[in-house]
Amino acid sequence: MRWHAAGDVRLEEVELELPLGPGMVEAEVRFCGICGSDLAEFRHPFAIRPEKAHPLTGQRPPLTLGHEFSAVVSAVGAGVDQVAVGGRVSADACWRCGRCAACVSGRYNQCLYSGSIGLSSDGAFAARVRFPAYCAVPLPEAVGDEVGALLEPLAVGLHALDRADARAGERVVVIGYGPVGAATALIARSLGLEPLVCELAPGRRTRAEAHGFETHEPEPEGRDFARAVRAWSGGGAEIVVDCSGAVPALEAAMEMTARGGRIVIAGIPKRPVPVDPGRMVVYERSLIGTLGYANDLPRVARMIASGSLEPSVMITRRIPLSEVADEIARLAEDPRDEVKVLAEIGR
Numbered sequence: 001m002r003w004h005a006a007g008d009v010r011l012e013e014v015e016l017e018l019p020l021g022p023g024m025v026e027a028e029v030r031f032c033g034i035c036g037s038d039l040a041e042f043r044h045p046f047a048i049r050p051e052k053a054h055p056l057t058g059q060r061p062p063l064t065l066g067h068e069f070s071a072v073v074s075a076v077g078a079g080v081d082q083v084a085v086g087g088r089v090s091a092d093a094c095w096r097c098g099r100c101a102a103c104v105s106g107r108y109n110q111c112l113y114s115g116s117i118g119l120s121s122d123g124a125f126a127a128r129v130r131f132p133a134y135c136a137v138p139l140p141e142a143v144g145d146e147v148g149a150l151l152e153p154l155a156v157g158l159h160a161l162d163r164a165d166a167r168a169g170e171r172v173v174v175i176g177y178g179p180v181g182a183a184t185a186l187i188a189r190s191l192g193l194e195p196l197v198c199e200l201a202p203g204r205r206t207r208a209e210a211h212g213f214e215t216h217e218p219e220p221e222g223r224d225f226a227r228a229v230r231a232w233s234g235g236g237a238e239i240v241v242d243c244s245g246a247v248p249a250l251e252a253a254m255e256m257t258a259r260g261g262r263i264v265i266a267g268i269p270k271r272p273v274p275v276d277p278g279r280m281v282v283y284e285r286s287l288i289g290t291l292g293y294a295n296d297l298p299r300v301a302r303m304i305a306s307g308s309l310e311p312s313v314m315i316t317r318r319i320p321l322s323e324v325a326d327e328i329a330r331l332a333e334d335p336r337d338e339v340k341v342l343a344e345i346g347r
């Protein structure tokens with residue numbers, strides 16, 4: 001399922017382009033989820049650079065999309081000992097150089113040359129996918145193939161909460177209940193935090209309630225929204241994670257934390273949002289960005305295996321690979337109330 005240009009994704013028969021060189025893995029895909037970034041690339045190229053080859057992968061469009069997947073290893077290149085043929089895996093989608101300051105410090109999501117499987121190299125909306133062995137995350141026995149395809153989006157939620165130094169017992173307001181919001185709320189609950197989900201769309205709000213979350217319909221006035229959430233938390237939540245990327249939501253988020261609160265920006269608003277530094281300084285609030293994840297997928301796998309996290313409720317629709325292109329076009333137009341749409345690719 002190849003990305004050719006904005007508005008142009010199609011199913012076609014191609015050979016794998018990346019060689020199975022040293023340090024590379026080839027795997028047969030089981031499940032692959034549609035991500036908000038796939039929809040963003042369909043609307044307008046953002047991470048995909050149509051004009052030049054990626055410095056780490058050497059690939060340029062057309063590219064196979066898909067970076068949230070589970071698969072079974074079918075071949076390994078020279079020097080690969082992290083995984084073996086027949087092993088069930090998911091993947092951390094980050095290509096990294098391994099040499100820049102960010103990589104050396106372990107924050108490879110900040111790599112100077114970073115790229116993503118399915119955006120910078122051929123991804124997993126395909127029968128087979130090749131990727132670096134350092135991306136492979138072995139799936140524990142207790143983590144099934146379907147749920148295995150959720151590790152990547154769940155890691156985004158875990159990283160957002162880690163960025164805020166979230167601790168059990170704290171109250172966290174999650175704004176937006178799309179895939180990132182759902183992942184954040186589910187992870188928050190399993191870490192012992194108390195989430196409140198704020199979501200405008202009635203369908204998604206109902207979805208959050210069905211998943212057992214307390215919900216709130218945001219007031220149209222940002223000030224009233226912030227006041228209502230402060231009332232819920234008796235003076236302000238410790239953490240707010242804005243997963244909506246909406247300007248009014250982020251403006252309200254900055255006013256709904258307690259003193260010492262942490263405001264995590266997980267969605268990117270379309271225009272700059274004014275910040276009142278006084279409101280940050282006087283209440284010692286922190287404004288924190290979060291990007292993807294780094295070393296978070298194995299921890300998510302352990303949370304699922306231990307039974308503390310049950311994320312299969314995120315899957316709201318299953319489709320065959322042949323329907324992915326149409327589904328991406330439909331969701332890019334209107335995400336409806338879907339949380340995670342999974343393509344079932346191999347069995």
Ligand SMILES: [Zn+2]
Nearest residue numbers: 035036037068
């Ligand atoms: Zn994703």
Ligand SMILES: [Zn+2]
Nearest residue numbers: 097100103111
């Ligand atoms: Zn690097």
